[in-house]
Amino acid sequence: MSAGQGKVQSLRGLVDLLPQQTPLWQHIEATAREHCRRAGVSEIRTPLLEHTELFARGIGEATDVVGKEMYTFTDRGDRSCTLRPEGTASVVRAAIEHGLLSQGAQRLWYRGPMFRYERPQAGRQRQFHQIGVEWLGVADAASDAEVIALAWDLLAALGVGGLALELNSLGSPDDRLAYREQLVGWLEAHREQLDADSQARIHTNPLRVLDSKHPDTQGLLAGAPTLGEALAPESRARFDAVQTALTALDIPFVLNPRLVRGLDYYSHTAFEITSSQLGAQATVCGGGRYDGLVQQLGGAPTPAIGWALGMERLVLLLEQRLAAGELQLPVAAPDLYVISRGEAAERAGLALAVALRRLGLAVERDSSGSAFGKQLKRAQRSRAAWVALIEEEDAASRVVRLKPLVTGADAERTLPLDDPAALAQALR
Numbered sequence: 001m002s003a004g005q006g007k008v009q010s011l012r013g014l015v016d017l018l019p020q021q022t023p024l025w026q027h028i029e030a031t032a033r034e035h036c037r038r039a040g041v042s043e044i045r046t047p048l049l050e051h052t053e054l055f056a057r058g059i060g061e062a063t064d065v066v067g068k069e070m071y072t073f074t075d076r077g078d079r080s081c082t083l084r085p086e087g088t089a090s091v092v093r094a095a096i097e098h099g100l101l102s103q104g105a106q107r108l109w110y111r112g113p114m115f116r117y118e119r120p121q122a123g124r125q126r127q128f129h130q131i132g133v134e135w136l137g138v139a140d141a142a143s144d145a146e147v148i149a150l151a152w153d154l155l156a157a158l159g160v161g162g163l164a165l166e167l168n169s170l171g172s173p174d175d176r177l178a179y180r181e182q183l184v185g186w187l188e189a190h191r192e193q194l195d196a197d198s199q200a201r202i203h204t205n206p207l208r209v210l211d212s213k214h215p216d217t218q219g220l221l222a223g224a225p226t227l228g229e230a231l232a233p234e235s236r237a238r239f240d241a242v243q244t245a246l247t248a249l250d251i252p253f254v255l256n257p258r259l260v261r262g263l264d265y266y267s268h269t270a271f272e273i274t275s276s277q278l279g280a281q282a283t284v285c286g287g288g289r290y291d292g293l294v295q296q297l298g299g300a301p302t303p304a305i306g307w308a309l310g311m312e313r314l315v316l317l318l319e320q321r322l323a324a325g326e327l328q329l330p331v332a333a334p335d336l337y338v339i340s341r342g343e344a345a346e347r348a349g350l351a352l353a354v355a356l357r358r359l360g361l362a363v364e365r366d367s368s369g370s371a372f373g374k375q376l377k378r379a380q381r382s383r384a385a386w387v388a389l390i391e392e393e394d395a396a397s398r399v400v401r402l403k404p405l406v407t408g409a410d411a412e413r414t415l416p417l418d419d420p421a422a423l424a425q426a427l428r
Contacts, residue, residue: 013118013126023329024318025129028158028311029111032131035154039146041107041133046090048113052080058089058297060205069116083115087132088290088306089297095136096299105137111311123278123313132308133287136294139303141238144269144289145245151273151285151307152251159327160284160317162276165251168259169239170207170270171231173292179230180206186224193220207260226257235268242269267291269305277317284317285309333383334364335427337405339375342392348417349390352400355420361427380405386427390417402426 010016017025036043052072059066071083084090087110100106111131120126135147148165155163170176187194187202187209194202195214202209210221231239246253259270270288278284287307294302321327336356340349346369353365364382366375372389379387389401398417415423 011126013120015125015127021315023332024315024322025311027329028314028318029131031158032109032111032154035150035157036109036133039107039150041109041135041150044091044094044108044110045112046084046087046094046110048084048115049081050084050090050093052082054089054093054297055082055085058092058293059086065116069118071115071117085114085116087112087114087130087308088134088293091132091134091306092136092294092297092299092304096294096297101137101294101299101302105135107133107135107138109133123310123316125312129311130308131311132306134304134306136304137302138305139291141241142245144242144305145249145251147287147305147307148246148271149249149251151287151309155273155275155284155309155314158314158318159321160275160277160314162274164274164276165246165253166256166259166272166274167243167246167253168256168270169228169231169235169242169268170260170266170288171227171235172267175231175235176207176227176267179225179227182225182230183207183209190220193217210258210260221258227260228255228257238268271307273309275317277320278313283310284313331383332362333385334362335384336361336363336386336388337379337382337384338363338365338388338390339372339379340366340390340395341369341372341375342395344395345390345392348395348398348400349388352388352390352417352420352423356424356427359420359424361424 033043052070055070056066065085070085073081075081091108091110095101095106095108109132111129113127113129115127117126118124133147133150135143152163152165171179183206184202187198187206191199191202193216194209195212195217198209198212198214198217209217210224212218212221243253259272266288268289268291271286272283273285274282275284276282285307287305289303289305291303294300294304318327322329338349338353340346346367349365353363356363364384366378368375376387385404385406387403387405389403394400395417399414400417400423401412401414402423403412413426415426
């Protein structure tokens, strides 16, 4: 942008995370990493940009995500590329491409930004962030309960209140095909009473009508046939086993026959975890089983289940707890704050800071050159345990004065500048 055109700003729906905000994000990510470690789940990192075909095949051409919300463009190689709108398809693609599935079951987790073109609102941006878990090669009902427990315990550990688990079964592909025929017939019979979006979905994606947020449509759907009524005995027995396992794990749940999730690849167990602290946008985590997706993307038939939680909504919740004093984040304070004034003193201060960092200490150096009084106030605001003071005469004598900034610490002392190991020992 040339001079006179004004300042450059970020695109709508793409938000900067400033230094005062990142500690909370890091706290969430660190908690997730620890819970995944305990559950034997390994981290995977996939590209932000993929072939558009991956999401068209994996998520479904008729979904809102593919049809309306993806950031898609043609690159210089005349390839259709898309910024990833979700994480599961990319993880499955990576597992197939690199032969991970030939090495046994894969328990994987990821974190990072996703992109969807939709109206920005509180807790939902066009660049949004997710933490997700994908378990590939696990088929039993106990795995469904285990992966749900991982999400439930993570949210509880973060202090999210008012948690509720909503559960449904989408059955097998045959169950859904039989149900789809029943549902389409019922929707056609009530077409005139449906909202316009639901009318458009009757033949393209009828199950998504069940997820309509239109109040009149929601009221009407109370009389619609449910998928549970169309489940084969095997699917019903499997769903009963999932419920039994969750009850044994002391995880309460409610059955929601209208819960279908928004993507085409789900089968059998589908779930959402909501929080009463979030108001209308109550879902903080959602997922389910997707046994057909690996084969759909070119791999061998592989059972799989996973979930993703939205970081922005979670951050909104935890910011409320921080403001109320219900949550305390660890304070990142340096071990030492270095104050110096004068050319020789500043050179000595820089050498000292770098030497102590190499020995594993956190050291912040004041490079302002302002009066010692002002530098000392900044040292106190940094919450460092110690401040190192170096004036020109100290640099000439090759000494540094260490002054405690916390109550109950030892008195001020003078130590040699050229023995950083001794300094480090004194600071520890």
